[in-house]
Amino acid sequence: MAAPLARVRWFAKLQARELRVPARLIGQYLRTSAGISKGSLLASVEDNLRFVLPEAWAKFPGRALILVGQRERRLMRESASGIHRALPGSELITVGGCGHGIPLERAAWFNALVGDWLRQTS
Template sequence: MYIRETGNADGPVLLLVHGGGVAGWMWKAQIDNFGARFRVLVPDLPGHDHSRDVPFTTSAAVVAELAALLKRLPAGTDVTVVGFSLGAQLALELAASHPELVTRVVVTSALTGGIPLPSLSHGLVRLTAPLARQTWFAKLQAKSLYIPDDLLDDYLRTSKNLPVESLVALTRENADFRTPPAWPAFPGAALLLAGAKEPRSLREGMRRLDQEHPRSELIIHENAGHGLPLRYPEWFNTRVEDWIRADLT
């Protein structure tokens, strides 16, 4: 799995985990904002962009690889894991299953209760996957995700090159994901972010995450849909930065 490393090599670590169908480039505004103070690690998940030749199989396999990455850091390294959508599910699982590696976690727009009729959904994904290679369709998808104009070419490249089998696998994993049983025992702090215009099931799941964790803070952006870090990057960066600073003091 491709990992981009940038920012302040001597700073605390910020691991940014993107959502399905995009790639590490989605964090451009966050890299620009946090790079002076943080050592920023940005993977392209299997099947995506620079990792397109690595098949996406299961979320568990990705979490294991991310954990192996963090285990290579010096003992005691301060690590904040930030995830969006599918990446937020991975961040949740990483924090819950490897609490010794994660100091704190930012969970943005994670679906935690599954979706109805998952087998039908997987079939539709397989049938419609060729559309993602059509520029007109990809542009419609980009608009729904709030992809800014300066990142549109990155999205079109990623979308056109995402293998069908990886797309089906990540869709299955996203639909089947449930909150890890060990989540309430994660000892670190948790910041939970979502948009008020996201699906009700997602918002309810985020509220349950907040209720289940003793050190969590839930913030809902009243105008945001599914794409909060891309649509409102300054708002997102400010909330994350202020929260990390408060946790460090």
Template sequence: MNTMISGTGSDVLLLHGGGVSGWMWRPVLAQLTGEVRSIVPDLPGHGTSGSIDYVSHAETVARIAQLIRDQAHRGAVVVGFSLGGQLAIKLASEYPELVRAVLIVSAETRPAPARAATLALLKRTAPLARLEWFAKLQAKQLGVPSSYLAEYVRDSQALSVTTLLASVGENLAFELPRAFSDYARPTTVVVGQRERKLMHESARLTHAALPQSTLIVAEHAAHDAPFTMPSLIADEIRALLRASGPSHAK
């Protein structure tokens, strides 16, 4: 996976959502300038990692674990949005020694209904993603700022059908791993106030699995908190950094 690393300070790994890439974290990182060493990969099949098809959450988490071993020798605070939030949960469940704390933003943690029908429809409509007007419509629904519209359209048009179906299929089928309830380090779960019912149910389920975790409902946010409420996300990262202690690259 191609990865952007910048800054100095405690290591923070940020995992983007499906259909976008690492650029989506720029509003949050602008709030954290000079405070963290950010590690921002483009997940397989996305952005500058587009030559590697997305295969599965398991394969991607193995790649992320190796990235942390290589770049954050004392572990990292891990932040994940949507699909990236699912990956953060799986990473904390399977490699807790690498995850100093975790911030989970808008991640579904119970299987969605009618998955087969959804994927069949997605396969038929996939060519629409290559149309600029359709990509711009999706960007508006996600709250993507106009300054990042070109990046969103580019990523949407470049996403292969293989990656689209694999990543969405994994997203729809994802459920909270049993091992997640054993994760003992600082955890915060964020859900947008205006998100759909399944997302709120997922946030409560994730929080309930770790009674020591913090659940935050972001007022006025939909499925777009990193874009529309970057200061909130940055504040929660700072809180987790304080709770987990310093982590610096060697």
């Protein structure tokens, strides 16, 4: 029932704020949000709700960095913990003061963290 709200400006602005979309990108976000069809939005939400970790995840031989915001919804924090538990050796970081938009909320910190992590992997 709420799918059409993605095209309503005031609702899209609330979503943008929740996702920490920077002010300079709000116009682009609103245009993109207005262009998403109800079918595409519903398919995306349904896919997210049905997602389960593949069995092969536990056998992944590489390193994995899992980030979750401290202010994220409990479901997302529990999901991140489950992903971490399912892969021995993965690294879980809970980012204080952040919600769902870590790369936008803490762009410089995020970029430095991922850059350092990637250099350690090489």
